Amino acid sequence: MLIFSEDPWARAGLAAALRGEAGLEVVGQLGGPDGWQAYAPDVVLWEAGESRPDLEALEPPVLALVGHEAQATAWLAAGARGVLWRDSEPEALSAALRALAQGLVVLAPDLAEPLRPGPRDPEGEAEPPLEPLTERELEVLRLLAAGLSNKAIARRLEFSEHTAKFHVASILGKLGVQSRTEAVVRAARLGLVML
Amino acid sequence: MLIFSEDPWARAGLAAALRGEAGLEVVGQLGGPDGWQAYAPDVVLWEAGESRPDLEALEPPVLALVGHEAQATAWLAAGARGVLWRDSEPEALSAALRALAQGLVVLAPDLAEPLRPGPRDPEGEAEPPLEPLTERELEVLRLLAAGLSNKAIARRLEFSEHTAKFHVASILGKLGVQSRTEAVVRAARLGLVML
């Protein structure tokens, strides 16, 4: 097992915490993926920095330690085989690393939520009495989600800026929000547009 | 660890295969969940039958062994903390069970696909020369994505509206966009924020 972290102290701490674990051998520590081949690790433990993860050239499975959810999804997308919170217990790290070495995928419980097709919050909801958007409004919404200004929308759809504002206002009303940004987020969550 | 399977031979086989694994103790075998309390297991290994899984009354984390994908999703939805294929190696089972006991979620690689947000268009890209955002900027970005106005962000983070505008401008610059809406969409695509 090879440890990556931009922070030397974090590397040392992780190595020390895992040293005692049976069946785990820390073969080295690095600041990043450069030169990993020399260690021929079966698994990589990587404490995520804020920079974008790059696992391209890395062949062994990677367990990413992350601090917040956005990081988690970024690392998953980048191909990490395991994602745990930074404050996980050493025993959890050790167990996760062993599972990784077996080719399995390991996640912190919170991060597995999207997998559960979901009984959907039973009570809450309350929200989408959502009047249906007209075809025209959907067109505008898509441009809205692309980040276009009212003026740009008007040019694209060949009507006046006033009309653009009219449709946008109508969309805001139907979605129950008061800014175009909120509208985009809401629409994305409702599946009305793809981001 | 407690083993469930409708098939007594399968129970025996699993127990035998796992008997050798260090740090795992098979405390019993049952045909189903009835009466599990008597064994006080830390984990349950359950070879899935074709019937609908019911994990309601079951308190320890469950590792389900499934034969096909429909089963896998059914068991995940039912609350299984781990799902592996029936033909997994004993070493993989053992590693998975230990991770389960640590409160982690374990999956066969194929089953984790839905988590990876996108295969990323392989060719295109060209885009993210993306300077990293500072911690403060990420905080602002998250509120931005919630649709808050500069004023609201300033209140929430307890600094002046000017500072909010300053950070927003900095975010726009780093993401290479010119409106907050674009910034949110871009950040979502990059995995910097969850919508």
Place this chain on the structure above:
DNA sequence: CTCGTTCCTGGCCGAATGGCTAGGCTGGCG
């Protein structure tokens, strides 16, 4: 010590945004 970076604050200004009211045009329906 100076330098550079990050974070925070301020003022100014033009443009964009969102709420409002008030039209006109079309086509479907009773």
Place this chain on the structure above:
DNA sequence: CGCCAGCCTAGCCATTCGGCCAGGAACGAG
């Protein structure tokens, strides 16, 4: 025919947004 829904246009107005310039406090690196 009148009525209504969806669509487009228009003006007014307060607020917000985004760009620009300038400065201060804190901290680590040189």
